[in-house]
Amino acid sequence: LIDRHCAHRGADLAFGRLEHGGLRCAFHGWLFDASGQCIETPAEPKDSKLCQNIRQRSYPVVEKSGILWAYLGEGEPPAFPEIDCFVAPATHTFAFKGHMACNWLQALEVGIDPAHASYLHRFFEDEDTSTAYGKQFRGASAGSDLPMTKILREYDRPIINVEHTEYGLRLIALREIDEERT
Template sequence: MITKEENELLTRTDPGTPAGALLRRYWQPVALSDELPPGGEPHSVKILGEELVLFRDNQGRPGLLGLHCSHRGTDLSYGRIEDGGLRCVYHGWLYDIHGRCLEQPGEPGGGAHRDAIRHPAYPCEEKGGVIFTYMAPGKPSLLPNYEFLGASPDHLLICKIFQECNYLQANEGNIDPVHLSYLHRFLEGREERYRGVRGGEESHYNLVGKDLAPTIEVELTDFGVRIYTTRKQPGDKVYLRVSYFILPNLGAFPGQTGGDGYSVRITGNICLSSAGKRRWTRR
């Protein structure tokens, strides 16, 4: 067990916190590509305690900027996508995806000092139907070349779920093998969604329900941990399930298909919330 103070140290991810500094040094998923269609509206998001605006410019590039305009603090999620960037709705300042101010139309001389403006901006990369960002200072590291990111669209199912918990609790649930024998046995529709495991047709839920006290072994690796869970089955058989925790906040574990099919579920947990807003229109 950890203390309350240790839990706070691990789960607080705002700017200036140790866990926040760690997570910012890794590329983090912030949105699905489908959430940001070409010509779509900007989105206000809160990531690792920072209020930001996510948008796609005229060239189709994703950008992530500080939510409040460097001029008068206006919410940039109300801005317009035009002329190569995101234009503030208040006085028309125009920012590109790098945080450069391209135009200050109301300033003398058209904004002679606009080159001195550097609005908060984080680099984005888009791969495998996901938009990633790197929020640490300095030059970004390379986006990890995970095999699933290069899979064809017909071999990928990308989704996003909001959970009212911190990122560490979500990761703990992903790699905890014991709860499968209890909680997952009672999920409605489980037989239809998960027809079997690789090499057989028996439901995964039937297999985990036959041994409620599995043997768990943990192997430390250079990327995190590998978890071996063995459950006894009738006839001297065993059901072996291998899952992974990939530092600092990824999980990977077998999915269920049928017969000889195979799937892997990859989860990334980050402190991400939708700031929300009301849209206004002139009538």
């Protein structure tokens, strides 16, 4: 909860603390339920009705692989993407929080560059792909028995396509194996 009611009192932002089934403003002590309705204003007299007219915006939140995701848009949230890291068993995922001492664009660039995997994540020997579940770049390429380790190592110049979409862009990296397989 970003407690915006503090902003008009001189505090830039305050964050809520989980208490009594809701979030309590760490500055004024106001308590909000999950829908954003204020249910307690400790500085007011017990019979005060002030909190009935106070409401914060609330957003649906879902936990996936140890990370909390909030939908900040209007209306019903879209379906959550069913990509590997969100559907894999807990034994095969982890969440971490870290400080990256760089410009945000540097961090984005390394994740979006499809050629970097051929060099930064290079394996010089291939593993048994049947035991690769949950190991990055160790499985077989979709629809083949070729290990991703081999594809990244031997086909290190991807064909990169970018599609503009309503949400931004979609990046597609293709690696041409031979005349029949990409």
